[in-house]
Amino acid sequence: MQELREVLLNTLLAAGLYATMSYGLAVIYGVMRIINLAHAGLMMLAAYVTFALYTRYEMDPFLSLVVVIPLFFLLGVLLHRFVVRRLPRTTGTPTMQSLLLLFGVWLVLQNLAYALWTGDTQSILTPYTLKSVTLLGVRVGVPNLLVFGVSALSLLALNFVLKRTYLGRAIRAVTQNRDAALLSGIDADRLSAITFGAGTAFAAIAGTSLSTLYAFTPDFGRSFLLKAFCIIVLGGMESFTGVAAGALVLAFLENALAAWTPIPTSFQDAISFTLLVLVLVAVPQGLPGIARKVARWRASS
Amino acid sequence: MSLLEVRGIDVFYGNVQAIREVSFDVAGGEIVTVIGANGAGKSTTLKTLAGLMKPRKGTILFGGKDVTGLAPFDLVELGLVLIPEARQLWPGMTVLENLELGAYGKRARRERAGTLETVFGMFPRLRERLRQNAGTLSGGEQQMCAIGRGLMARPKLLLLDEPALGLAPMLVREVFKSLRTIRDQGVTVVLVEQNVSHALAIADRAFVLETGRVTLSGPARELARDRRVKDSYLGFASA
Numbered sequence: 001m002q003e004l005r006e007v008l009l010n011t012l013l014a015a016g017l018y019a020t021m022s023y024g025l026a027v028i029y030g031v032m033r034i035i036n037l038a039h040a041g042l043m044m045l046a047a048y049v050t051f052a053l054y055t056r057y058e059m060d061p062f063l064s065l066v067v068v069i070p071l072f073f074l075l076g077v078l079l080h081r082f083v084v085r086r087l088p089r090t091t092g093t094p095t096m097q098s099l100l101l102l103f104g105v106w107l108v109l110q111n112l113a114y115a116l117w118t119g120d121t122q123s124i125l126t127p128y129t130l131k132s133v134t135l136l137g138v139r140v141g142v143p144n145l146l147v148f149g150v151s152a153l154s155l156l157a158l159n160f161v162l163k164r165t166y167l168g169r170a171i172r173a174v175t176q177n178r179d180a181a182l183l184s185g186i187d188a189d190r191l192s193a194i195t196f197g198a199g200t201a202f203a204a205i206a207g208t209s210l211s212t213l214y215a216f217t218p219d220f221g222r223s224f225l226l227k228a229f230c231i232i233v234l235g236g237m238e239s240f241t242g243v244a245a246g247a248l249v250l251a252f253l254e255n256a257l258a259a260w261t262p263i264p265t266s267f268q269d270a271i272s273f274t275l276l277v278l279v280l281v282a283v284p285q286g287l288p289g290i291a292r293k294v295a296r297w298r299a300s301s
Numbered sequence: 302m303s304l305l306e307v308r309g310i311d312v313f314y315g316n317v318q319a320i321r322e323v324s325f326d327v328a329g330g331e332i333v334t335v336i337g338a339n340g341a342g343k344s345t346t347l348k349t350l351a352g353l354m355k356p357r358k359g360t361i362l363f364g365g366k367d368v369t370g371l372a373p374f375d376l377v378e379l380g381l382v383l384i385p386e387a388r389q390l391w392p393g394m395t396v397l398e399n400l401e402l403g404a405y406g407k408r409a410r411r412e413r414a415g416t417l418e419t420v421f422g423m424f425p426r427l428r429e430r431l432r433q434n435a436g437t438l439s440g441g442e443q444q445m446c447a448i449g450r451g452l453m454a455r456p457k458l459l460l461l462d463e464p465a466l467g468l469a470p471m472l473v474r475e476v477f478k479s480l481r482t483i484r485d486q487g488v489t490v491v492l493v494e495q496n497v498s499h500a501l502a503i504a505d506r507a508f509v510l511e512t513g514r515v516t517l518s519g520p521a522r523e524l525a526r527d528r529r530v531k532d533s534y535l536g537f538a539s540a
């Protein structure tokens with residue numbers, strides 16, 4: 001019972017961060033049909049910027065989001081303006097050029113980080129880094145709780161924008177049918193820039209969050225990008241609930257396998273990778289595909 | 302002066318030419334219909350007018366202004382709106398969201414509430430379905446929603462690509478009736494329609510496209526009596 005509670009709570013806490021990390025990829029994919037391989041590099045860069053703000057100006061990492069979010073939004077808009085926008089338009093599957101280009105951006109960011117901060121492992125040690133509190137009878141780290149709070153707020157804000165504002169509805173419209181959006185007077189190019197900015201800001205929120213939980217080097221972010229891919233393949237790229245469900249499934253599997261099997265936690269990356277392959281082979285439509293099948297089966301019986 | 306003047310446009314898909322030297326005029330306040338066999342280039346013509354495709358040659362004037370090569374959202378802002386083939390609604394959004402997004406442009410957004418009432422007046426069925434996802438509407442309701450969304454943009458010139466496709470005869474009549482109403486409210490209409498006899502009956506003028514060229518044009522009543530039109534396009538429609 002105690003163990004189950006622990007697994008469930010840890011699942012929820014991890015899933016918040018995983019979802020935040022994945023939405024950045026998903027909104028960009030939805031609007032532009034681009035898989036942003038630079039996502040990992042942007043998370044890493046945000047971790048270093050948070051680190052720099054903490055060591056230089058003693059700015060609390062969570063407070064530094066006030067600087068990091070607008071900064072990375074702007075960086076995303078510029079990246080779109082000068083790099084991504086030059087790609088040929090695609091409406092179907094992502095092109096090879098887009099994958100290579102954004103992979104290149106990732107490499108540039110990595111080398112930039114090596115040049116600025118060397119390859120040494122860094123970490124952020126705040127007075128509360130090692131503190132923990134008891135919640136529902138389970139001990140959880142204070143940073144983990146704060147990270148969850150930040151994720152929950154970001155997701156609520158994103159959901160509000162997508163559902164309630166003209167801008168957010170336009171983003172959903174381009175995602176669901178780009179031509180129809182153009183024909184309704186939506187400026188897809190401007191919208192793409194804003195979306196790339198927002199996706200980058202979400203990468204930054206994830207990066208800052210991760211920097212309070214883990215040590216990092218310029219190579220940081222790769223395994224989290226893999227998790228995000230796994231979540232998106234599971235949950236589908238186009239639905240808000242799908243991504244949330246994907247994040248919950250992955251987080252649950254990681255925590256459950258760690259608690260109830262002898263698989264060591266150092267194998268966590270292998271879990272997401274195995275899951276990714278299994279899903280791609282067995283249910284390429286992901287959870288939405290399964291949900292549709294169940295609905296059809298229930299309707300017919 | 303004509304509201305729309307198309308002067309010798311050539312349009313290509315890659316290296317394949319779909320439209321050759323097409324020219325025609327549309328005067329304000331009329332309904333013009335474009336007739337042609339499958340693959341003649343009707344949809345391509347409309348897509349080019351709406352800015353989804355760029356002509357390689359020729360010019361398009363709208364309200365006397367050269368609009369060749371403008372982006373779709375610029376054209377919508379000027380009042381040139383296309384309701385595309387196969388409706389193209391946003392299936393995961395509600396009817397209301399679909400309609401409201403139709404009024405995305407600055408000009409249309411200001412008049413949104415009033416336009417919405419006009420649309421409900423024309424299609425009362427939509428009011429009953431407001432909170433339903435557009436993807437779950439029946440074919441006829443989807444078409445009403447698509448026309449409604451186009452009207453929300455406050456068009457001066459409305460282009461429609463086969464609005465009656467796949468509808469039951471009663472709904473076809475309803476859609477055609479709504480086009481008359483739309484014209485009577487001062488909106489100029491260009492209609493592409495497989496249902497040639499219906500289209501000629503409500504249109505003021507018509508022209509025929511054959512493999513990307515305009516081969517015939519004139520008042521709709523005259524074309525309806527034309528031998529060549531009767532043989533090629535009215536044969537099975539009236540049978």
Ligand SMILES: Nc1ncnc2c1ncn2[C@@H]1O[C@H](COP(=O)(O)OP(=O)(O)OP(=O)(O)O)[C@@H](O)[C@H]1O
Nearest residue numbers: 314317318319337338339340341342343344345346
């Ligand atoms: N996306 C495309 N890529 C390449 N060729 C295309 C494309 N769309 C249309 N074509 C070609 O352009 C020509 C004109 O097509 P268009 O869709 O304009 O015809 P249409 O008159 O609307 O036909 P229909 O009555 O079947 O709707 C056709 O030969 C068609 O094969």
Ligand SMILES: [Mg+2]
Nearest residue numbers: 343344345386
């Ligand atoms: Mg067509």
